[in-house]
Amino acid sequence: MAKTITNVFGSANSSSNLLASPQQAVTKPEDREISLQEVEWHDSPKDCWIVIYDRVYDVTDFLDTHPGGEDILLEHAGRDATVAFRGSGHSAQAIRALDKYLIGSLPLHERLFRKLGGIRLSDIPV
Ligand code: HEM
Known part of the structure; x- marks a missing residue:
């Protein structure tokens, strides 16, 4: 054990x-604890973080190439984008692509979806 x-x-x-x-x-990147308060500071085209399923992603370098466009990511800059991400029907490939931008996780007390030992977003069937 x-x-x-x-x-x-x-x-x-x-x-x-x-x-x-x-x-x-x-x-691992997701072991870095990043609070919602810190995420809020990263809300511009030059520095854009979003939260999806309690994980924090730095999508600054992805703005130009996101197939859904840069504006939709910027609308969620510095905030939680979980509902929007799921609501846009992203493919399994898009879900796997998230890992490239992962920089941390919310502290336990700020998490809505994921507790210690929980499942990874990329493991959720689409
Ligand atoms: C790091 C975060 C994200 C990644 C890696 C990502 C990746 C992708 C990829 C690969 C596609 C192409 C279609 C597919 O494979 O599903 C796509 C399309 C799209 N994404 Fe995202 N996405 C992200 C965040 C978001 C967010 C937060 C929204 C907010 C609503 C969004 C909205 C869309 C929309 C509307 C499309 C459809 C574009 C079209 O078919 O015309 N995405 N995204």
């Missing part, structure tokens, strides 16, 4: 993390 340790660098439940020194600790 995997052990779980918690230290100042975050929690880890894989053996590779257990062996890593503090300098080498491998952290």
Whole structure:
């Protein structure tokens, strides 16, 4: 059974993390905790973050190439875009593409959809 340790660098439940020194600790982007208050600051075409299913995405570099256009992303800059994202009927490919822009997750107390050990958005069948 995997052990779980918690230290100042975050929690880890894989053996590779257990062996890593503090300098080498491998952290996934989604392990970075980003509050809604911080997301709100990133609400411009030069710095555009959105929240989808409690995860935070930096879509600044995606604005130009989003097939649904830049305006629709900017409308949600600095905010939660979960309902809009799901409502536009994105394909499984689009859902997988989210991972490229992932930079963090909301703190537990601000999450609406996902609790520790929950499922990934990309695992939800479409
Ligand atoms: C990082 C976030 C997002 C990614 C990676 C993404 C990706 C994509 C991709 C790949 C498509 C092409 C069609 C498909 O494969 O489903 C698409 C289309 C579209 N997206 Fe997004 N999207 C994102 C966020 C959003 C948000 C927040 C909205 C808000 C409503 C939105 C609205 C649309 C619309 C309306 C289309 C349809 C365009 C058309 O068919 O004319 N997207 N998106």
